[in-house]
Amino acid sequence: MRKVLFYSDVQIPYHNPLQVRALHHFIKEWQPDEIIIIGDFMDYPEPSSWSKGTRLEFQTNVLADSETGKRVLADIRRVHERDISFIEGNHDLRPRAYLSRYAPALSESKAFHVGTLLDFDGFGIVEQPAFYSFAPGWVATHGHLGFTLSDIAGRTAGLAALKTNSNLVMGHTHRLGISGETRGYDGRGTTYTGFEVGHMMDVRPGKTPAYLKNGMANWQSGFGAAYVDGKHVQLIPVPMKNDGSFIFEGSWYTSRKETYV
Template sequence: MFFPDTQIPFHNPRQIRALTGFIHATKPDGVIVIGDWMDYPQPSRWNRGTRGEFEGSVQKDSETGKRLLGEIRKGYDGPIDFLEGNHDARPRLHLAEHAPSLAESTAFNIENLLDFDAHGITLAPAWYEFTAGWVATHGHLGLSMSRQAGYTALNGARAIGKSLVIGHVHKLGIGAYTTGYAGRMSALYGVEVGHMMDVRKAGYLKRGAANWQAGFAYLDTDGKSATPTLVPMRADGGFVADGRAW
């Protein structure tokens, strides 16, 4: 099960609550938080030198992030792997750039801000092969971007030679590419797992809209092959999956 970008504090609480309930009910073999669980707008380059740099609190936002991770744990005791997104890394990178004498401290690393130890969460490698032939990454590391849903992930899959699951682009889509000859064919897939932001909170969207799709994704796998499923979500958190409405 893939938990998409939530961008706390710009998250949609109803969608997060709905997916958390789905995880409690279905008990997946593993949950992968795809990254950008947090937004941390204060130490971003967009806020540098503006009033926004001094509004809000990294600590307060982290408390919200920890609480919502705790909600998942109330009904799910399986593995949770966490990929660090570019927004999750903002406090750590801001400290390294603007207060290098303090950069040896790990207090602003995402695993400490969100207390992974207390929640039984593992920080995954940036390129994480979670089952045979499939890799998960947040999506901000050197991928060729596309406006079409599924194709940023597919570009990455073709580059690394394995099927790829990403977040980052806030799109919900699947792209596919087949190679081979003389009947010996092999297919790669690129999967983008959507987002769970409340877009009304994203003041940087100047037109109030973006080519984003809310939802999540999961993969059924036997260790040799995998079938990805995309699940669109309504703003109120409703969705249809596994043969029923949630």
């Protein structure tokens, strides 16, 4: 039986280091067969559409933020030697999209592709397609590619599962929940399941990103896990507190262990 961990939207440098440390402690103990970083691992706020024409556009933090991202990846690798997959999110692609739009003559080098900025080759990370089949009948995707957003946790993924005719795990919404829907007749039906795996941004008082009105959003901190046995996939949403603590299968995890991100 395979174990899969879904590393939720962390959006470095806006990540909650307490939650990241606790999750890495958990990874060390649980030892999943595969970690799927489901997108928006990085935020890259400067080269974005909403910063165009503002003072933020002229800040030079892309490389510094990437160094922070590499320290987080190094900490994952310190406790986990097995497979790590990466699905690009809409924030991860900001540097290459900005360069392609405003300096296309320089974009061929792929120097500002997230895989280059974070040294995927050096860390042994495999960048997967936008829709990554991680188990029979199951797809993981970031969630920014043409799906209708719902305010109800899990429902965006549930609707996306119906749209794609597959069971689907996604990030992007920053919500944590499972939604299922069954279609059929006369006792013959198919159930499609959608799973949104939360986020690990820092939303503690005084730490929230400036773009959050009133310092609050309809988000839920956490991550996702799954047991995979052939076509059967057992999903586990794991809520996290702001201090990084959470419970998984009767064990209590905190940020107390030796990590340095």
